[in-house]
Amino acid sequence: MKNNDILIIHGTDYKNMTIRLLEQAGLADLIGDRKKKIGMKPNLVVAKDPSQGATTHGELLEGVICYLQNNGFRNITIMEGSWVGDSTPAAFRAAGYDRISRQYGVELKDLQADTWKTYDAAGMDIRLCDSAAEVDFMINMPVLKGHCQTTVTCALKNNKGVIPNSEKRRFHTMGLHKPIAHLNTVARNDFILVDNICGDLDFEEGGNPVVMNRILAFLDPVLCDSFVCESMGYSPEEVEYITRAEQLGVGSMDTSSANVVYLNEDLSDKSKFHMTGRVKKLASYTDGRDACSACFGSLIYALDRLQDRGELKKGLPPVAIGQGYKGQSGNIGVGQCTSCFAKSLKGCPPRALDMVEFLEKEWL
DSSP: OOTTEEEEEESSOHHHHHHHHHHHHTHHHHHOOTTSOEEEEEOOSSSOOGGGSSSOOHHHHHHHHHHHHHTTOOOEEEEEOOOTTSOHHHHHHHTTHHHHHHHHTOEEEEGGGOOEEEEEETTEEEEEEHHHHHOSEEEEEOBOEEETTTEEESHHHHGGGGSOHHHHHHHHHTTSHHHHHHHTTTSOOSEEEEEESSOBSSOTTOSSBOOOOEEEEESOHHHHHHHHHHHTTOOGGGSHHHHHHHHTTSOOOOGGGOEEEESOSOOOOOOOOOOOHHHHHHHTTEEESSOOHHHHHHHHHHHHHHHHTTOOOTTOOOEEESGGGTTOOOSEEESGGGTTSSEEEOOSSOOHHHHHHHHHHHTO
Protein backbone atom coordinates (compact mmCIF):
# COMPACT_ATOMS: atom_id res chain seq x y z
CA MET A 1 0.00 0.00 0.00
CA LYS A 2 1.26 3.48 -0.93
CA ASN A 3 0.68 6.87 0.68
CA ASN A 4 -1.78 7.99 -1.98
CA ASP A 5 -3.86 4.77 -1.84
CA ILE A 6 -7.42 4.73 -0.52
CA LEU A 7 -8.91 1.27 0.03
CA ILE A 8 -12.69 0.94 0.35
CA ILE A 9 -14.84 -2.07 1.15
CA HIS A 10 -18.61 -2.15 1.48
CA GLY A 11 -21.01 -4.55 3.20
CA THR A 12 -22.33 -5.65 6.58
CA ASP A 13 -19.92 -8.41 7.67
CA TYR A 14 -17.68 -5.87 9.35
CA LYS A 15 -15.18 -8.25 10.96
CA ASN A 16 -14.39 -10.16 7.76
CA MET A 17 -14.47 -6.95 5.71
CA THR A 18 -11.76 -5.60 8.02
CA ILE A 19 -9.62 -8.70 7.58
CA ARG A 20 -9.94 -8.52 3.80
CA LEU A 21 -9.03 -4.84 3.81
CA LEU A 22 -5.90 -5.48 5.90
CA GLU A 23 -4.88 -8.34 3.62
CA GLN A 24 -5.20 -6.06 0.60
CA ALA A 25 -3.18 -3.38 2.37
CA GLY A 26 -0.43 -5.85 3.31
CA LEU A 27 -0.51 -4.61 6.89
CA ALA A 28 1.77 -7.36 8.23
CA ASP A 29 4.51 -6.31 5.81
CA LEU A 30 3.98 -2.65 6.71
CA ILE A 31 4.54 -3.45 10.39
CA GLY A 32 7.43 -5.86 9.86
CA ASP A 33 8.97 -7.16 13.10
CA ARG A 34 6.47 -9.37 14.95
CA LYS A 35 7.85 -8.16 18.30
CA LYS A 36 6.80 -4.56 17.77
CA LYS A 37 4.41 -2.89 20.21
CA ILE A 38 1.18 -2.27 18.33
CA GLY A 39 -1.42 0.24 19.49
CA MET A 40 -5.04 0.31 18.36
CA LYS A 41 -6.65 3.73 18.87
CA PRO A 42 -10.43 3.62 18.36
CA ASN A 43 -12.84 6.51 18.87
CA LEU A 44 -14.66 6.11 22.19
CA VAL A 45 -15.45 9.73 22.90
CA VAL A 46 -18.50 8.75 24.97
CA ALA A 47 -20.01 5.60 26.49
CA LYS A 48 -22.48 4.78 23.70
CA ASP A 49 -23.25 1.82 21.50
CA PRO A 50 -21.57 2.26 18.08
CA SER A 51 -24.97 2.13 16.38
CA GLN A 52 -25.51 5.72 17.61
CA GLY A 53 -22.81 6.95 15.24
CA ALA A 54 -20.21 8.16 17.75
CA THR A 55 -17.89 5.22 18.46
CA THR A 56 -15.82 2.62 16.62
CA HIS A 57 -17.56 -0.72 16.06
CA GLY A 58 -16.10 -3.63 17.99
CA GLU A 59 -16.21 -5.85 14.89
CA LEU A 60 -13.45 -3.71 13.35
CA LEU A 61 -11.25 -4.27 16.38
CA GLU A 62 -11.96 -8.00 16.25
CA GLY A 63 -10.98 -8.06 12.58
CA VAL A 64 -7.72 -6.23 13.27
CA ILE A 65 -6.83 -8.44 16.23
CA CYS A 66 -7.61 -11.68 14.35
CA TYR A 67 -5.51 -10.53 11.40
CA LEU A 68 -2.58 -9.50 13.59
CA GLN A 69 -2.61 -12.62 15.74
CA ASN A 70 -2.91 -14.86 12.68
CA ASN A 71 0.20 -13.14 11.33
CA GLY A 72 2.24 -13.69 14.49
CA PHE A 73 1.77 -10.35 16.29
CA ARG A 74 1.13 -10.65 20.04
CA ASN A 75 2.09 -7.32 21.65
CA ILE A 76 -1.21 -5.51 21.02
CA THR A 77 -2.95 -2.89 23.16
CA ILE A 78 -6.28 -1.12 22.65
CA MET A 79 -5.82 2.40 24.02
CA GLU A 80 -8.15 5.36 24.30
CA GLY A 81 -9.07 8.27 26.52
CA SER A 82 -12.69 9.42 26.35
CA TRP A 83 -13.50 13.10 26.39
CA VAL A 84 -13.33 15.07 29.63
CA GLY A 85 -16.30 14.22 31.86
CA ASP A 86 -16.89 10.72 30.47
CA SER A 87 -15.49 7.39 31.67
CA THR A 88 -13.21 5.41 29.36
CA PRO A 89 -13.94 2.08 31.14
CA ALA A 90 -17.67 2.77 30.72
CA ALA A 91 -17.06 3.44 27.02
CA PHE A 92 -15.11 0.17 26.75
CA ARG A 93 -18.13 -1.66 28.16
CA ALA A 94 -20.70 0.18 26.04
CA ALA A 95 -18.85 -0.72 22.84
CA GLY A 96 -18.20 -4.31 23.92
CA TYR A 97 -14.44 -3.94 24.11
CA ASP A 98 -14.27 -5.61 27.53
CA ARG A 99 -15.51 -8.84 25.95
CA ILE A 100 -13.08 -8.47 23.05
CA SER A 101 -10.21 -7.93 25.50
CA ARG A 102 -11.04 -11.13 27.38
CA GLN A 103 -11.71 -13.21 24.28
CA TYR A 104 -8.49 -12.34 22.47
CA GLY A 105 -6.19 -11.63 25.41
CA VAL A 106 -5.58 -8.02 24.40
CA GLU A 107 -4.96 -5.27 26.97
CA LEU A 108 -7.32 -2.31 27.35
CA LYS A 109 -5.49 0.89 28.33
CA ASP A 110 -7.37 3.90 29.72
CA LEU A 111 -5.29 6.87 28.61
CA GLN A 112 -7.16 9.17 30.99
CA ALA A 113 -5.24 7.40 33.77
CA ASP A 114 -1.91 7.30 31.93
CA THR A 115 1.28 9.26 32.61
CA TRP A 116 2.52 11.75 30.05
CA LYS A 117 5.46 13.82 28.83
CA THR A 118 5.76 17.09 26.93
CA TYR A 119 7.09 17.04 23.36
CA ASP A 120 8.09 19.71 20.85
CA ALA A 121 5.41 19.36 18.15
CA ALA A 122 6.69 21.56 15.32
CA GLY A 123 7.19 24.53 17.58
CA MET A 124 4.30 23.90 19.98
CA ASP A 125 4.64 22.08 23.30
CA ILE A 126 2.20 19.14 23.37
CA ARG A 127 1.60 16.68 26.22
CA LEU A 128 1.37 13.10 24.93
CA CYS A 129 0.38 10.01 26.92
CA ASP A 130 3.30 7.67 27.53
CA SER A 131 1.52 4.51 26.35
CA ALA A 132 0.80 6.12 22.98
CA ALA A 133 4.34 7.47 22.68
CA GLU A 134 5.87 4.06 23.40
CA VAL A 135 4.16 2.04 20.64
CA ASP A 136 6.15 1.10 17.55
CA PHE A 137 3.11 1.05 15.25
CA MET A 138 -0.21 2.82 15.78
CA ILE A 139 -3.42 1.80 14.05
CA ASN A 140 -5.70 4.84 14.17
CA MET A 141 -9.36 3.71 14.03
CA PRO A 142 -11.57 6.82 13.83
CA VAL A 143 -15.26 7.15 13.01
CA LEU A 144 -16.12 9.23 9.94
CA LYS A 145 -18.56 11.79 11.33
CA GLY A 146 -19.38 15.44 11.65
CA HIS A 147 -18.36 17.71 14.50
CA CYS A 148 -20.13 20.79 15.83
CA GLN A 149 -16.87 22.75 16.30
CA THR A 150 -14.49 21.48 13.61
CA THR A 151 -17.07 20.51 10.93
CA VAL A 152 -15.69 16.98 10.51
CA THR A 153 -13.66 14.60 12.64
CA CYS A 154 -11.68 11.59 11.53
CA ALA A 155 -8.01 10.55 11.65
CA LEU A 156 -6.33 13.82 12.68
CA LYS A 157 -8.77 14.76 15.41
CA ASN A 158 -9.07 11.19 16.70
CA ASN A 159 -5.53 11.57 18.05
CA LYS A 160 -6.91 13.99 20.62
CA GLY A 161 -7.61 10.80 22.61
CA VAL A 162 -3.87 10.19 23.16
CA ILE A 163 -3.36 13.33 25.23
CA PRO A 164 -4.20 13.78 28.95
CA ASN A 165 -7.41 15.52 30.04
CA SER A 166 -5.53 18.65 31.06
CA GLU A 167 -4.24 18.96 27.50
CA LYS A 168 -7.70 18.37 26.03
CA ARG A 169 -8.99 21.31 28.05
CA ARG A 170 -6.10 23.47 26.82
CA PHE A 171 -6.78 22.49 23.20
CA HIS A 172 -10.30 23.88 23.50
CA THR A 173 -9.02 27.19 24.85
CA MET A 174 -6.79 27.39 21.75
CA GLY A 175 -9.63 26.77 19.30
CA LEU A 176 -8.80 23.12 18.51
CA HIS A 177 -7.59 23.55 14.91
CA LYS A 178 -4.01 24.71 15.48
CA PRO A 179 -3.17 22.28 18.32
CA ILE A 180 -4.77 19.33 16.49
CA ALA A 181 -2.52 19.98 13.49
CA HIS A 182 0.58 20.25 15.68
CA LEU A 183 -0.38 17.16 17.71
CA ASN A 184 -0.19 15.06 14.56
CA THR A 185 3.47 15.90 14.08
CA VAL A 186 4.23 13.78 17.19
CA ALA A 187 1.27 11.38 17.50
CA ARG A 188 1.71 8.28 15.32
CA ASN A 189 -0.52 7.59 12.30
CA ASP A 190 1.10 4.44 10.90
CA PHE A 191 -2.11 2.97 9.51
CA ILE A 192 -5.63 4.39 9.45
CA LEU A 193 -8.74 2.22 9.43
CA VAL A 194 -11.88 4.33 9.17
CA ASP A 195 -15.24 3.22 10.55
CA ASN A 196 -17.65 4.60 7.95
CA ILE A 197 -20.48 2.31 9.00
CA CYS A 198 -22.95 4.79 10.47
CA GLY A 199 -21.21 7.96 11.62
CA ASP A 200 -23.27 10.87 12.92
CA LEU A 201 -24.17 13.76 10.63
CA ASP A 202 -22.49 16.50 12.61
CA PHE A 203 -22.16 15.71 16.33
CA GLU A 204 -19.16 13.94 17.83
CA GLU A 205 -21.33 12.30 20.50
CA GLY A 206 -23.72 10.65 18.04
CA GLY A 207 -27.50 10.65 17.73
CA ASN A 208 -28.01 11.18 13.98
CA PRO A 209 -26.29 8.16 12.36
CA VAL A 210 -26.13 7.86 8.58
CA VAL A 211 -25.80 4.28 7.38
CA MET A 212 -22.92 3.87 4.89
CA ASN A 213 -21.68 0.34 5.71
CA ARG A 214 -18.14 1.09 4.52
CA ILE A 215 -14.66 0.67 5.95
CA LEU A 216 -11.75 2.64 4.50
CA ALA A 217 -7.97 2.36 4.83
CA PHE A 218 -5.27 5.03 4.45
CA LEU A 219 -1.62 5.62 5.24
CA ASP A 220 -1.85 9.43 5.04
CA PRO A 221 -4.04 11.07 7.73
CA VAL A 222 -4.32 14.36 5.82
CA LEU A 223 -5.44 12.57 2.66
CA CYS A 224 -7.87 10.62 4.83
CA ASP A 225 -9.51 13.69 6.32
CA SER A 226 -9.56 15.49 2.96
CA PHE A 227 -11.38 12.53 1.40
CA VAL A 228 -13.75 12.47 4.38
CA CYS A 229 -14.62 16.13 3.82
CA GLU A 230 -15.52 15.50 0.19
CA SER A 231 -17.49 12.40 1.19
CA MET A 232 -19.61 14.56 3.50
CA GLY A 233 -20.12 17.41 1.05
CA TYR A 234 -17.41 19.78 2.29
CA SER A 235 -14.23 21.12 0.74
CA PRO A 236 -11.10 20.21 2.73
CA GLU A 237 -10.15 23.89 2.72
CA GLU A 238 -13.18 24.53 4.95
CA VAL A 239 -11.50 22.63 7.81
CA GLU A 240 -8.58 24.63 9.19
CA TYR A 241 -6.75 21.80 10.96
CA ILE A 242 -6.46 19.86 7.70
CA THR A 243 -4.77 22.72 5.83
CA ARG A 244 -2.54 23.42 8.83
CA ALA A 245 -1.53 19.74 9.06
CA GLU A 246 -0.53 19.74 5.39
CA GLN A 247 1.53 22.88 5.91
CA LEU A 248 3.33 21.15 8.81
CA GLY A 249 4.25 18.21 6.57
CA VAL A 250 1.89 15.67 8.14
CA GLY A 251 0.46 14.63 4.75
CA SER A 252 -1.17 15.69 1.50
CA MET A 253 -4.62 17.12 0.74
CA ASP A 254 -4.37 16.14 -2.94
CA THR A 255 -7.34 13.79 -3.36
CA SER A 256 -7.20 14.27 -7.15
CA SER A 257 -4.01 12.21 -7.26
CA ALA A 258 -5.30 9.52 -4.91
CA ASN A 259 -5.54 5.91 -6.07
CA VAL A 260 -8.99 4.75 -4.94
CA VAL A 261 -9.36 0.96 -4.84
CA TYR A 262 -12.79 -0.61 -4.32
CA LEU A 263 -12.34 -4.14 -2.99
CA ASN A 264 -15.83 -5.25 -3.92
CA GLU A 265 -17.72 -4.11 -6.99
CA ASP A 266 -21.12 -5.28 -5.79
CA LEU A 267 -22.60 -2.43 -3.78
CA SER A 268 -26.08 -3.94 -3.72
CA ASP A 269 -26.46 -3.72 0.02
CA LYS A 270 -30.15 -3.75 0.91
CA SER A 271 -29.77 -3.33 4.67
CA LYS A 272 -32.46 -1.41 6.48
CA PHE A 273 -31.59 2.19 7.21
CA HIS A 274 -31.84 3.21 10.85
CA MET A 275 -33.07 6.78 10.59
CA THR A 276 -33.39 9.35 13.33
CA GLY A 277 -36.00 12.07 12.97
CA ARG A 278 -33.49 14.42 11.41
CA VAL A 279 -32.33 11.89 8.83
CA LYS A 280 -35.95 10.99 8.03
CA LYS A 281 -36.66 14.65 7.30
CA LEU A 282 -33.76 14.81 4.86
CA ALA A 283 -34.80 11.50 3.31
CA SER A 284 -38.25 12.98 2.58
CA TYR A 285 -36.61 14.87 -0.31
CA THR A 286 -35.63 11.57 -1.95
CA ASP A 287 -37.32 8.70 -3.76
CA GLY A 288 -35.17 5.67 -3.10
CA ARG A 289 -35.72 2.27 -4.69
CA ASP A 290 -33.27 -0.44 -3.65
CA ALA A 291 -30.61 2.19 -2.94
CA CYS A 292 -27.34 0.85 -1.54
CA SER A 293 -26.08 2.40 1.68
CA ALA A 294 -23.03 4.17 0.25
CA CYS A 295 -25.04 6.05 -2.37
CA PHE A 296 -28.02 6.86 -0.15
CA GLY A 297 -25.78 7.99 2.70
CA SER A 298 -23.87 10.33 0.39
CA LEU A 299 -27.17 11.87 -0.70
CA ILE A 300 -28.17 12.42 2.93
CA TYR A 301 -24.86 14.18 3.59
CA ALA A 302 -25.41 16.36 0.51
CA LEU A 303 -28.95 17.27 1.55
CA ASP A 304 -27.66 18.16 5.00
CA ARG A 305 -25.18 20.60 3.44
CA LEU A 306 -27.99 22.18 1.41
CA GLN A 307 -30.13 22.45 4.52
CA ASP A 308 -27.24 24.15 6.35
CA ARG A 309 -27.23 26.73 3.57
CA GLY A 310 -31.00 27.23 3.87
CA GLU A 311 -31.63 26.01 0.31
CA LEU A 312 -34.08 23.16 0.94
CA LYS A 313 -37.74 24.06 0.60
CA LYS A 314 -41.13 22.40 0.25
CA GLY A 315 -42.43 21.43 -3.18
CA LEU A 316 -39.16 20.21 -4.68
CA PRO A 317 -39.49 17.07 -6.81
CA PRO A 318 -37.93 14.07 -5.04
CA VAL A 319 -34.43 13.09 -6.04
CA ALA A 320 -34.43 9.53 -7.40
CA ILE A 321 -31.76 7.08 -6.24
CA GLY A 322 -31.29 3.34 -6.33
CA GLN A 323 -31.11 0.22 -8.45
CA GLY A 324 -34.88 0.18 -8.91
CA TYR A 325 -34.44 2.98 -11.46
CA LYS A 326 -32.07 1.16 -13.82
CA GLY A 327 -33.24 1.62 -17.41
CA GLN A 328 -36.09 3.93 -16.39
CA SER A 329 -36.69 7.54 -17.32
CA GLY A 330 -37.42 10.37 -14.94
CA ASN A 331 -36.74 13.97 -14.02
CA ILE A 332 -33.74 14.10 -11.69
CA GLY A 333 -31.62 11.45 -10.01
CA VAL A 334 -28.18 10.73 -8.61
CA GLY A 335 -25.98 7.70 -9.13
CA GLN A 336 -25.28 5.48 -12.11
CA CYS A 337 -28.65 3.72 -11.72
CA THR A 338 -30.49 6.89 -12.83
CA SER A 339 -28.38 7.43 -15.95
CA CYS A 340 -31.49 7.39 -18.19
CA PHE A 341 -33.04 10.36 -16.38
CA ALA A 342 -33.27 13.82 -17.94
CA LYS A 343 -30.89 15.10 -15.26
CA SER A 344 -28.54 12.59 -13.65
CA LEU A 345 -25.27 12.67 -11.75
CA LYS A 346 -22.90 9.84 -12.62
CA GLY A 347 -20.99 7.84 -10.03
CA CYS A 348 -21.30 4.63 -8.04
CA PRO A 349 -21.61 6.27 -5.63
CA PRO A 350 -21.07 9.96 -6.45
CA ARG A 351 -19.27 12.04 -3.82
CA ALA A 352 -21.50 14.11 -1.58
CA LEU A 353 -19.52 17.20 -2.65
CA ASP A 354 -20.43 16.50 -6.30
CA MET A 355 -24.05 15.89 -5.32
CA VAL A 356 -24.21 19.29 -3.62
CA GLU A 357 -22.95 21.05 -6.75
CA PHE A 358 -25.23 19.02 -9.03
CA LEU A 359 -28.38 19.61 -6.96
CA GLU A 360 -27.68 23.33 -6.58
CA LYS A 361 -27.43 23.64 -10.35
CA GLU A 362 -30.12 21.25 -11.57
CA TRP A 363 -32.67 20.91 -8.75
CA LEU A 364 -32.99 24.01 -6.60
